[in-house]
Amino acid sequence: KLKKHQSAPTPWQAATETARERLEVEHNRRRDLAARHMRSCAWYSAMLGLLGTGCSVAQSELIILGNEPSYWAIDALKAGNSLLSLACFAWVLRGMSWSFVFRRIQDHLSKEDSDEGDRVRFKDVARSWPFWGEGLVCLFHLPPFCTFTIGTQQLDNWVLYQGESLCALINTLRVYLLCRVFLHASMRGFYKGGSAEAFTYRFAIKLAFRGRNALYSCSALWGFMLLFLANWYRIAEYSACSFPSTVHSGCQQESALNWTLYGSPVPQNTVNHFANALWLIFVTSTTVGYGDVSPVTHAGRFVCVMAALSGVSIASLMTASLNNAIRWDRGEEQALHMLRRRRAQLDIHEKAATFIALWWRRKLVKKEDRQAHKARLRRVRAEFQELKKIAREGLDTGIHNTSSMLSGALTLIKDIHELLDLQEEEDAADIEEEAKGGFPAALDIKSKK
Numbered sequence: 001k002l003k004k005h006q007s008a009p010t011p012w013q014a015a016t017e018t019a020r021e022r023l024e025v026e027h028n029r030r031r032d033l034a035a036r037h038m039r040s041c042a043w044y045s046a047m048l049g050l051l052g053t054g055c056s057v058a059q060s061e062l063i064i065l066g067n068e069p070s071y072w073a074i075d076a077l078k079a080g081n082s083l084l085s086l087a088c089f090a091w092v093l094r095g096m097s098w099s100f101v102f103r104r105i106q107d108h109l110s111k112e113d114s115d116e117g118d119r120v121r122f123k124d125v126a127r128s129w130p131f132w133g134e135g136l137v138c139l140f141h142l143p144p145f146c147t148f149t150i151g152t153q154q155l156d157n158w159v160l161y162q163g164e165s166l167c168a169l170i171n172t173l174r175v176y177l178l179c180r181v182f183l184h185a186s187m188r189g190f191y192k193g194g195s196a197e198a199f200t201y202r203f204a205i206k207l208a209f210r211g212r213n214a215l216y217s218c219s220a221l222w223g224f225m226l227l228f229l230a231n232w233y234r235i236a237e238y239s240a241c242s243f244p245s246t247v248h249s250g251c252q253q254e255s256a257l258n259w260t261l262y263g264s265p266v267p268q269n270t271v272n273h274f275a276n277a278l279w280l281i282f283v284t285s286t287t288v289g290y291g292d293v294s295p296v297t298h299a300g301r302f303v304c305v306m307a308a309l310s311g312v313s314i315a316s317l318m319t320a321s322l323n324n325a326i327r328w329d330r331g332e333e334q335a336l337h338m339l340r341r342r343r344a345q346l347d348i349h350e351k352a353a354t355f356i357a358l359w360w361r362r363k364l365v366k367k368e369d370r371q372a373h374k375a376r377l378r379r380v381r382a383e384f385q386e387l388k389k390i391a392r393e394g395l396d397t398g399i400h401n402t403s404s405m406l407s408g409a410l411t412l413i414k415d416i417h418e419l420l421d422l423q424e425e426e427d428a429a430d431i432e433e434e435a436k437g438g439f440p441a442a443l444d445i446k447s448k449k
Contacts, residue, residue, distance in 0.1 A: 034102040039184040041095030045088050046177035049138060052084035053171045056141065060168040060235070064272075066244040069147040069164065078144040081171075088174070089138040095180075096125050137174060142167040149240060151250045154297040156263075158256040160240040160248055169235045172228065182208070214321030222314050226281050229307050234277040236299035242269050261296050280304070285311025 055077040062074055097120040125131055148163035186204040208217045241251035250256060259268050270293055271277040280293040284307040295301045328336060 031102060031105040034098050034105065037098040038095055038102060041091050041098060042177070042180040042184050045091035045095060045138075046181045048084050048088040048091065049174040049177045052081045052088060052141065053168075053174050055081040055084065056164070056168040056171040057231070059142070059164045060162070063162055063164050063243060063245065064238070068245045069162075070145075074164070075144045078142055078146075081141045082143055085139050085141045088177075089135060092134050092138055092177075093125065093131075096128070096131065100124065137170075137176070140167070140170055149246070149248055151248065153255070154299070156255060156261060157239075157259045157296060158250055158253050159297055160246065160250060160256070161235075162240040162243065162246070165235045165238070165240070169232060172231060175224075175228065209317055209321065210324070215318070215325050218314055218318040218321050222285070222311075222318075225307075225310050225314065226278060226285065229303055229310070230274065230278040230281045233281060233295070233300055233303040233307075234271045234274060236303055237271050237277075237295060237297055238269055242272075259296060266296050281307045284308050285314070287311060 059074050059077045059081075062071065062077075063069060067074060100120045142163055146163075149160055150163070150166065151158060151160045153159075183204045186207055208214070239256070240246045241248065241256050259266050271280070276293055280295075281303075283290055284304050287308060295304055
């Protein structure tokens with residue numbers, strides 16, 4: 001009674017413990033709320049960013065088709081891209097704020113740091129480098145009623161790039177927003193754990209490219225890489241001098257009108273169709289390179305280098321994923337084990353009959369030359385090893401009385417091994433006596449059988 005009285009908590013201790021438990025429940029609720037907000041912000045920012053990228057790519061395609069940069073549809077797409085870019089960055093900024101709140105609560109629960117609340121100041125977010133990097137990618141666009149051109153000398157040719165095409169190339173970098181969506185989809189249900197800090201992009205990538213679903217992940221990544229780099233290559237190799245609406249003094253140069261590569265003339269704008277660019281990226285990623293389409297600018301060669309490195313990396317991942325895909329699972333291993341047992345039960349009688357026939361043929365048939373004698377002995381040994389292997393497969397499946405059957409089989413195998421060794425000693429003794437010209441001394445060995 002004294003021990004029970006001493007271990008009983010006081011009313012103050014009980015009230016403190018109850019308050020601590022309620023506070024922990026409240027922190028867990030706030031953490032789950034922050035995780036849900038982070039997930040929704042990732043989805044909305046990715047959707048808005050990709051819609052803005054689609055508007056930018058549509059501008060570039062309209063100009064390639066021969067429309068003026070001042071065309072009303074192009075200005076409408078530019079205005080839509082501006083609104084979508086602002087909305088995208090607003091959701092990205094909101095997601096950063098909730099990620100700050102989530103980390104504060106996580107540190108408070110795991111490291112018992114002080115809880116600073118749910119309020120996040122703008123200067124706290126602006127101090128981090130992701131704020132500036134994501135702001136540059138999400139907010140970069142070409143406003144309405146604005147256009148420009150950039151001309152460069154690449155190799156032997158003068159290439160002119162349209163501003164809408166360059167902005168479309170940079171806007172495609174917004175696909176990184178899908179990585180955040182993929183991370184939150186992979187971590188769904190894990191935020192409640194105490195080790196949520198371990199679930200990073202690295203963990204999500206390992207989770208996607210391990211197991212039986214890795215083959216689908218590799219195929220999706222490869223297809224996305226083909227479309228992404230094909231768009232880049234088309235923009236890099238397409239000179240704006242070929243556009244009907246382009247009026248630029250540099251397009252009148254000889255190096256802009258007639259392209260050459262190391263003194264040999266080459267055709268211009270071989271990627272006027274997207275399928276040609278897709279074909280080049282495909283054959284480059286597979287390290288084949290037929291040569292029917294080849295880059296003639298520095299930017300195009302850089303894109304081909306990226307395609308080759310990406311193709312080698314994805315091929316390695318696909319090899320590993322195929323290895324995981326064809327690996328037996330537990331049910332398939334059991335079925336394979338039963339199949340091997342049944343096959344061993346059918347083959348053991350045939351192998352045993354072949355072994356006995358070879359043995360008695362060797363004992364009853366008159367000895368021939370030494371080579372045939374040794375060959376027959378080697379065949380007897382080979383058949384015996386095959387018989388032993390099949391018997392072991394039949395015994396490894398958990399049948400009834402396995403221990404007694406296995407001990408009897410091991411005893412029989414040991415006796416047959418001794419018999420074969422004794423026969424080799426007999427043959428060696430006969431050969432030695434025949435070489436001396438005396439009587440065979442193998443009779444003493446035969447008496448031991």
